[in-house]
Amino acid sequence: MENQLLLPTNYGKKAMEEELIRGRDMANQLLEVLTFDDKSNIREVKGSNIVAEDLVLEVLKSLTNTLLMLNNGKESNDMAVPTTPTTIRDFSFSSNCPKMEEDLDRGYKKFETLNTKNPKGSNKRKSSAPTWEKTASILIDDGHTWRKYGQKMLTNAKYFRNYYRCAHMYDQHCEAIKHVQRIQENPPLYRTTYYDHHTCKSSYHSDIKLESILCYDDSSILLSFDNNISSEQEFPFRPRPPSPQLPLLASTKEEPKEEIHNDRFPRDQLLPSENLQLCDFDVYFDYLRDVSELSSIESF
DNA sequence: GACATTTGACCTAA
C-alpha cells in the first residue's frame, strides 16, 4: 500500500485547519462504521462501501499532512524537510514482538555487551534528535516490548526520567529507545520521547490492523509538534485495548511506580500488555468523540 | 534459576 500524502502547496493555517477538519470528519465516519457494523466493518455510506480501515488511513493521512505542514512551515534550520514523498508506509506502527522470538537468544546480554562495547564506553547517544514524542495523561502500551535500563532524576524535574530500550536490541539489533518522564502532577501528564526506529521483526508498517486502531484508550494524548522532530516520524505506539477491569496499559513489564497514576484504574492492577486482549469499545468511542471535539482549530 | 528492574557509578557532550 502506498497511499501518497498529497501535501497542499499552501502550508498556512487555513490548509492545516482543513486537514484537521478532514481528519475529524473521517474519524466521525469511522465512528459510525464501527458503531453500526461490528461484523464486517463495511457499511453503506452515500452509496459506496466504506471500509473502516480506509477511514483509519484517511485519518492518519490527514493528521500526517498537518504535521508535515506544521514542520515545513517552521523556518528552522534543523528541520529536515523530506525530499521524498512521504507515504503511510513511513509511519510504521508497531506490533507486539512475537513471544516465540522473545525466547530466542537467551543470554545475549553479556555476549553483545562484551563484544560491542568498551567497558563503560560511549554512553551518550549519537543523536539527541527524537524520532517521536507524545504527551499523555496516562501511559499507553505502544505495542513493543521494552526493557528499562535506567532511571534518573533530572535537574529541575520533580520526577524521575525512565530510560527504556527495545527488548530486541541485542537479538535483532533494534535500536529503538524511549524516555518516559512525568511532567505534571495533577492531572498526571507523561511525556514519552522515542529515539530511532524499531528494526525488530515485530514492527509492522502499512498493514495496520483495525484492531490496533480500535484499541485506544487515551483521551488526552497530545501529539508533539516540536520543531526538532522529523517529519518522517514513525508512529511507534500501537494502541492497545482497554478493558473495563484493567488499568492503563504499559508495554513494559512494569512501569516505574512513581510514574504510574491513573484516576480510572488503580495502580496495583497493572498487567503485562501481552495478557490484555479485550477491547472496551465504549471507552474507545468516548476517545473518538473527544478527539472529534478537540480537533477544532481553537484547541489546536 | 531465569529474567526483569533498580540503582549507584561511570562516561561524555556541552
Next chain:
DNA sequence: TTAGGTCAAATGTC
C-alpha cells in the same frame, strides 16, 4: 564542571 545517558552488579519477582 555539570547534567544527561548508559552500564552493570545487586536485587526483586515469578
